[in-house]
Amino acid sequence: MAEKPKYILAIESSCDDTAAAVLINDKVLSNVVARQQIHEEYGGVVPELASRAHQQNIVPVVDVALSRAGIQKEQLCAVAFTQGPGLMGSLLVGSSFAKSFALALQVPLIAVNHMQAHILAHFIAEEGFDKPTFPFLAMTISGGHTQIVRVDSYFSMEVIGETTDDAVGEAFDKSAKILGLPYPGGPLIDKYAQTGNPKAYQFTKPQVPGLNFSFSGLKTQILYFIQKNLKEDPDFVKNNMEDICASIQYTIINILMDKLKIAVKETGIKQVAIGGGVSANSGIRNTLKEAEKKYGWKTYIPKFEYTTDNAAMIGIVGYHKYLEEQFNDASVTSKARIEL
CATH class of the missing domain: 3.30.420.40 (ATPase, nucleotide binding domain)
Incomplete structure (x- = not known):
């Protein structure tokens, strides 16, 4: 029956x-x-x-x-x-x-x-979307959270790295606010970044030990960078919006990927899944797909609506x-x- x-x-x-x-x-x-x-x-x-x-x-x-x-x-x-x-x-x-x-x-x-x-x-049955097998690493990135989680079963999960201050989504939204973009600003940074040069401006990546993250210093650095350049040229942001957004996004993605690479190396788990609002970001999705080819990972990117x-x-x-x-x-x- x-x-x-x-x-x-x-x-x-x-x-x-x-x-x-x-x-x-x-x-x-x-x-x-x-x-x-x-x-x-x-x-x-x-x-x-x-x-x-x-x-x-x-x-x-x-x-x-x-x-x-x-x-x-x-x-x-x-x-x-x-x-x-x-x-x-x-x-x-x-x-x-x-x-x-x-x-x-x-x-x-x-x-x-x-x-x-x-x-x-990732376990919702959707045509064209594979389900991960256990164990896998999950990176949850949203407005309130940034975590790397080891997932051994549906109900056995361990946070092995997380943000010590701001979440990644907050870093995107607050950077957007500094640039005068409306809320929610994260998707707008992504939009402008697609036509900008990601290496136009360099921002220092925070040195945080282990698998933890920090984004507050980067946010302050972006604020001072914008203030300094606006003093010299009041139209700096308006004239360079695409390059600024691309450079910010490139830095944030590198911070995330650096930690993910360490997590894969330390755990030996090469299955990586992302989730949370910031996983809708096209730059993060593309970088993760590239990592699949580059490092031999198996990556799982959720359907946009999830x-x-x-x-x-x-x-x-x-x-x-x-x-x-x-x-x-x-x-x-x-x-x-x-x-x-």
Whole structure:
């Protein structure tokens, strides 16, 4: 007798995107994201505004996810949600809804670590995308995190390197702000970098021991570099935007790749996967593909829609936790900070 399919509803509300997805086993039936535009005028995410927007968005987003999946809520086997890390107010909206919905449907509730979800997004069944085999190295790069993780199984992971200050996404966004680009600036640096000379300007890479990262010094260096050149030429940024962005991006990618090379050498693991919002960056994707040929690595780059915050990645963790009956009761609490 064929195994009964598992329908998982997943909810993601860790920052400023309200997302819901429905999975049948490891396959995505729907993946809906409501983005919050209001933060753009403030140049960054405003936590209070984010949680209010989640309250407005969550019911319609879940409704659309169920509708697009073509299933009734009564068919759901479990409700998975982001427990953390993230903004506390935003997390509470998602967890409160998930708890109520699971209770009403009398189905299991599954709490998911957001960073674990970025890594396990590679296990979503997608045509043309291979799944890594264990063990592999995962580099999670986003607005709030920069980590190198050794992944031995779905639920056995060890952080072997991480940032000691700013995350890589923050370095991109703050560099963009220095250049007068609107928020979120990371994708704009990527866009301008594609037509610039990556070796036009040189920035010093921080000397951080081991597998850890640091980006605060680079950010300060970029600020002083821009201030100095603007004094000499008020149109410096405007006239050299592509080259400046290409040089910044080239430096950041080199910092990431240097650490990844050390991690591969130290662990002997040549399977490398990336995840998190910054893995959407075209420069990082291209460099990783080149590394596959250059160093004999096997690299895994997620489908674009699974790089930024989304609920499908929460759903795939939910599915694997469901198989192992790793359920939570209503006393489970949201956590702004949570270890992998």
